[in-house]
Amino acid sequence: MTVGLEQYIAVSAALFAIGFFGVLRRKNTLVIYMCLELMLNACNLGLIAFSRYHGGMSGSVFVFFTITVAAAEVAVGLAIIVALFRKRQTVQVPDLNALKN
């Protein structure tokens, strides 16, 4: 058996799906956040695979930017989560219900 583009894309799609459902299902904010990062990295994998197998660099270049963006998101996101934890002493989504009308 040979590992080709299809396999990479399958893995990337699988990772993306896992991340997506994780975001929908999980209760712990930090875990949700990890799932989001997982989705971004799934996209990176796809980009690299495509640009490796189809030739052309733009995919690989895009990955640089994606990683940077992901880092920025992590920084800001964790800051918000920490601030919220200090205020509410919890990061469980069901407990964060002040905004229901």
Add this chain to the structure above:
Amino acid sequence: MTVTDFVPVLIQIALAAGLAGAILTGSVLFGQRGSKNKIKNYAYECGIKSDGKTSTRFSVKFYVTAMLFILFDIEVLFLIPWVLVYRDFVANSLPILGPILFFLGVLVVGLFYELKKGALEWEK
């Protein structure tokens, strides 16, 4: 690629597992048994019951520093390709110095701001 390319990985996994298994079984086989009682099975055989969580919380400062580190660490990503093509660009008089200097300038301003705000001071 074919599966054969992955053989070294398999071998490594096998080696690691085997080594770990070997050491454990060795200690069971050749080690001398002491008397089994609860006290002896505690961590540190000093007779004092251990209390408190085994996992200790870190100060949030660690996280802040880690975030800042990531942010500035990522920028290296853009410097590596720059370094690789620098000579060719200069040789063909393509603009390359200006943009990267502007980029670094922004970074430096950020670092300056970060320092002045005391984000890196450990004791406050």
Add this chain to the structure above:
Amino acid sequence: MPTDTLNSLGEIAATNTWGAIYPEMILGCLALFLLVLEVVLPKFAHGAIPRIAILGQILLLGYIVVFDPSGCCNGVAFGGMIELSGTGQALRIFFLLASIFVSYLAMVSFENKTLARVEYFAITLVVTGALSLMAMANHFVMLFVALETATVGFYVLVSYFRQNVLSLEAGLKYLIMGALSSAILLFGIVLLYGAASNPALAGSSEDAMNFQNLRAFLEANPTDSLAIIGMLLVISGVAFKIGAFPFQIWIPDVYQGAPVSTTAFLAVSSKAAGFAVLLTLVKTFAPLSSVLVPVLTGIAALTILFGNFAALTQRNLKRLIGLSGVSHAGFLLIGVIAAQAVPQATNWVLFYLFAYLLGSMAVFAVFAHLPKVWDSDLELDDLGDMAKRNGFLGIALAIGIGSLAGIPPLAGFIGKFLIFVAAFKAELYVLLGVGIVGVVISIYYYFGVIKAAFFEVWRFTDEDEEAEAAPALPGATLTGLGKLTIVVAIAGSVVLGFFQGPLGSWLSGQ
């Protein structure tokens, strides 16, 4: 490195017309300058920094409007990264105007709060620059980076009131939703890139994320399933940003929790940027319109209906305005769909956006002056008090709401009217019907706001009694600058209603 590569790089470098994006450059540098000022200046001088930010933006806006209202040059630049056009220029002006209002609102709502004052304005500047780059993007890399710069900025702006749980929760919700939508968008881009960069297919290209190349590829093979899935994912990602139907869940909570200035920023600028992107993407995906148009039509209809019906039951002011904003997004979507058949519709969407900007800013400016410590818990009942205490704010609210409701002779009416004409020309009869129903429903809750503000109060209060009680609002004091800002917004709404004048002919001429 091979010479032909270097030559092509040289050609690309030749298209780096930095002069063409001077407004964004200036905004970014101004933001850095503000940060430096903060750490350099002594504490007592920090009050000047917001004023410096606003002044700088006003100068920049004035320069653009007076000296190059129609942009320095058209066509693609930066190796196809951005496309300069009249539309881009109009949106540039739009975002600048919006961020001036937003900065002022922030100044107002930061009074009587203990907060870091300065970062807000720096971030606003950066986000504004990012948004107008987003409007000009001609390449998925540019689009994604600009979009994320704006979004990450918004995370901070939404959760800026660190002492207020609502603000933090809104921030977290926006964070998760925003990141999710970005990820979906990104995956869509990946699939499109994978389809369009496939050498085996006709019309593929190495730089497949450039919109022209992508369009060429889609024209070559319009039935590529990978590309279609990718397109749908990208559209969903953008739909998150504009709060269109299945993806509008975050809107009410985030709008309620965020500081009022951020709410205005999200409602106006973020939405407008989303529509700018959508306009570009609809052009790019034109070969797939057999799939795209039905999807967008469904989204638009459901968005209008949902937004209006959900707004009917709201008591909280910011939730109400947020949900009415959802229905406005639906109307704009009608314009975007029509733009495929009717070219002028693009300019009419722009006109609608300008009208929406003025109306919303008037309303949010009134909210910023209402007597509550946290504007998150403003209710309809707080309005009556306001109209009694301060007739000026009352008039401003009436005009702003009227313009949002699309009541003549206000700008919002002209905007809706143009959208309807576009829909008729494009023969979108279903959407037209839904739009009419939506207008009638929306009248109901906008009317409720007016009712809460005036019906009891206006009749039984005396002008002179008002005059002395005018500035006595516990929330924030209404300064001369504040009056000026509000007057600009409402005068804009009224004048654009009667006389569209230069803006009208400029947009029609674009």
Add this chain to the structure above:
Amino acid sequence: MNDSVSLLHFAIAIPLLAAFATLWAGKLGRPAVQIVSVTGFALPTLLAIFAWVSYNPEVAGGYDFVTRHNTGLEAVGISLHLGLNGVALPLFVMAAVVGLAAGLYAAQSKAENLSRYLFCLLVMQSGLMGVFASIDVFFFYFFHELALIPTFVMVGVWGGRERSYAAMKMTIYLTLGAMLSLAGLIALYVKSGAESFDLITLKAHLAAAPLSDTVSTYAFGLLLFGFGILVSLWPLHTWAPLGYGAAPSSAAMLHAGVLKKFGLYGLIQIAVPLIPGGVGQWEGWIIWLALGNVVIVGLVTMAQRDLKQMLGYSSVMHMGYAFLGIAAMSVIGVSGAVIMMVAHGLTVALLFMLSTMIHHRTQTFEMEEMGGLSKKAPVLSAFFVCGMMASIALPGPGLANFWGEFGIFVSLWQFKPWVLCVAATGIIISAIYALRAIARVFFGTESEDFQEVQKEHTVIDMTWAERVPALILIIVLFFIGFFPKTISSSLNDALESEPVYATTEAEQGGSH
């Protein structure tokens, strides 16, 4: 292209400016408010009368005082195109006169926060002047809405019983009607291929290339039901009595008297001439619904005990005649409808005003609780009797309404005699409720409620401040009644120039 300004611009702009001046004059006190606002109402009236006198029907296209300005949407085919033709002129004058009366009455009324009240009224007035003066269909709609919005505010803020509910219901209904008619107008704009909202351009295009049957069916349907809601066409009329019942008198005068005619005016000037095909397809609907107005609403009117409610219903009822006159599509019928619109505007305004005066004296609108008012207020009762006689179109040359209904009935006779027979019952119905109202309110013995009221404060007759507006309305009513030619001649010329009316006239072999 921008022309010089004409008196129409002033007629529209003066009330608007006066409105803001009034708001500002509120700081200076009541007299200032009254002076400024009355000026704002009087000047347009003078301009309108001047236009009436100096109107020249021989001008090309039938439109006099024509000007055109670009407001920035010329690329879309919209421009501020003003002018008056034989149909618009009488309504324009009527709007000005009723506005003046309403303004005079409001200025001396005891409304709280008078300056704001007059502000709304003046904005409404400027919208009304604009509606009948604009040739551009877009601005025709635009000015209508400009006049409509203050109505909601006035009903909601200064209204009487259940004003919130009434204002809400009016707003929803009228917005729906306006939206439908707007859709119809856009349909004309797009489907005619004219790419212009200019009525004259549209006419030219559609005369050259008429709309296809399907298009004309739905376009006319949209306009018919859109306008129909605005004119309170049965069974979409329920907002009207409720709204008028709750509205403050001046607002009711202006809306029932003038603004409501917008829909009929739109049918006469726009819908029928531009989509002659549509009328045929909807003829049955128009006739049956209009008969519903006349008969069913007429019977409902008879059942009313509340004076103001009764007036509201009767105004709804009379709209039915106008619809029938339009359905006949003959010059005589349509001109009759226009004359009736003018006369009805003046009459209903007068009656709403008088009913409020009665309320001031009896402290109630319940006709059961009144009676014998004529002894205390003979002048008031004289005015009221006169107004009632006018509104039921008492045969006789004195009052304008008679000419209107007469023309309509003649045209119906040529058109469909059976419709005439059904519609004629309306005369009896209206005679019954009118006479009964007069008898209950003014004659007979004083009810004990009324005597209770008299114990608290003495009932005085009409003051001069109240008489002046009433006199203005009555004088104009009689003037048109005695000299109907002053409007009908130019009106008929204008209608003759519309092929649709002229041809049907010839077919039905009628003459006038």
